[in-house]
Amino acid sequence: MRKSVLKGINKIEIIEAPIPEIRNENDVLIRMAVVGVCGSDIHYYKTGRIGSQVVQYPFTVGHEGAGIVEAVGKAVTSVKPGDRIAVEPSVACGHCDQCKAGRPHTCRNNLFLGCPGQIEGNLAEYIVMPERQCVLLEPHQSIDDGATSEPLSIGLYAVKQAQLTGNEAMGIIGFGPIGMSVFQMARWKGIDKIFVSEKIPQRKKVAARNGAFWAGNPLQSDIVETISAIEPLLLDVVFECCGQQDALDTAIELLKPGGKLVVVGIPEFDRWSFSADLVRRKEITIVNIRRQNHCTEETLKMLADGKIDGSIMITHRFPFHKVNEAFDLVANYRNGVMKAMIDF
Ligand SMILES: [Zn+2]
Ligand SMILES: [Zn+2]
Incomplete structure (x- = not known):
């Protein structure tokens, strides 16, 4: 072979x-x-x-x-x-x-x-x-579902770990396959207000086309300023989905006091840094995501049923x-x- x-x-x-x-x-x-x-x-x-x-x-x-x-x-x-x-x-x-x-x-x-x-x-x-x-796989199901279910199941797990109620204002920093997986699962959970930050124009378009409440490019505008103008109380939960330090910084700035930072991205460097002052004053909860747990079958079923x-x-x-x-x-x-x- x-x-x-x-x-x-x-x-x-x-x-x-x-x-x-x-x-x-x-x-x-x-x-x-x-x-x-x-x-x-x-x-x-x-x-x-x-x-x-x-x-x-x-x-x-x-x-x-x-x-x-x-x-x-x-x-x-x-x-x-x-x-x-x-x-x-x-x-x-x-x-x-x-x-x-x-x-x-x-x-x-x-x-x-x-x-x-x-x-x-x-x-x-x-x-x-x-x-x-x-x-x-179910008989009518595309074989591709068997492959895309892997990143999608990480999105499902991340959304579960965030314990969303459905009423949150949320952010996704980085709209690659993992950011999109989080996005689809959050949409299915009933969350309408999803702000997406993405540097690659084509990916940003995909977010906008598929129902993001707002999508912007941090290379073109000040994301924190723009989102603060739309959502003055800031966001309940932000998912870091690209493994970049500037994304983590943006995520923390975007969170309201008591907000939740969900770290899904895998950085190429060894250490994250964040402002102890900002994280403490806002009392931010940080949730780390390690792959996924018990989400594969549920994801495949959601794919088979056309929910995602x-x-x-x-x-x-x-x-x-x-x-x-x-x-x-x-x-x-x-x-x-x-x-x-x-x-x-
Ligand atoms: Zn993977
Ligand atoms: Zn074991």
């Missing part, structure tokens, strides 16, 4: 490799059909690391994917060859304190698809995953042999790219 590997900074290549084997009776061999390129894949591509997680080359990334079951181990009962499935990329151990506390996403022994030192990713023609990582639409985030498609072009495009934010999909 063919699989893609990172070979160095800004270097991704396709190599020949043996098809992975079913080793455990609960394993499923999956033929990948589609994989979305994620911002975190691009972090590894551009810098070789995210924080303490460092790539040992060669390494296969990719974790937003869907495919067809090719073969199953003896004990597998929930899926069979030919089934279309979403691949849930986070493999939890099931027996540590975190798993027992219902927090498999912070499992002490967590193995995440395409995460350095854990499991090779799914930008390969075939992968093997345990049965419990395979979520069946994953296709809005897909802007580009590439055949697998052009994976390097896809990475180059996303890494350089070219052509208004939101989400690039790799088709096998």
